[in-house]
């Protein structure tokens with residue numbers, strides 16, 4: 136119910152590994168990319184190490200995994216190769232996690248504002264969200280290149296809150312990786328870690344305010360409780 140809140144709270148979602156299971160496509164495009172230089176394909180087990188800091192970091196980490204040097208010129212070429220492949224196959228096998236849409240509708244119905252704060256580049260995040268029918272649920276979507284900094288820098292979250300017309304004292308971050316939880320801590324806001332994403336350690340070890348195993352658990356009452364505690 137809208138009157139549950141005096142000011143409009145803002146719930147900020149991460150994208151990859153939180154709203155959308157993008158790993159199969161990220162891995163397909165990454166393997167297509169690194170095959171150009173003969174690097175051995177990565178596997179699904181590597182996802183938690185590779186994903187979280189955007190495309191450039193993902194490519195450089197694949198080279199680290201294979202103990203191979205990556206020079207700047209090759210990195211630039213491989214970045215273009217990744218972008219072309221990922222864009223061409225979008226939305227591919229990526230799916231919205233179960234219970235997500237119902238959760239977004241439940242929160243919005245209670246007068247909660249919704250935003251996305253992803254390290255994915257805008258030119259990938261925006262069309263992917265469009266194609267999965269997610270865009271209209273959010274007031275604001277910011278990507279890894281929307282500001283001069285990105286998660287885990289507080290500036291990414293604070294910039295998202297500002298664009299949404301929200302207040303840090305009434306904002307909550309929900310994500311799957313250390314970058315999300317650290318960014319929330321750096322911004323001084325509570326956080327929820329989802330246990331089903333691409334974290335390299337169990338969600339509880341990220342030390343969020345709370346861990347959830349499904350969006351079915353995320354209710355307006357829970358959001359209100361977290362603000363009351365913080």
Ligand SMILES: O=C(O)COP(=O)(O)O
Nearest residue numbers: 150151187188189253254
């Ligand atoms: O694309 C990435 O590496 C991370 O994206 P995310 O911030 O939405 O998890």
Ligand SMILES: [Mg+2]
Nearest residue numbers: 149151152311
């Ligand atoms: Mg993520």
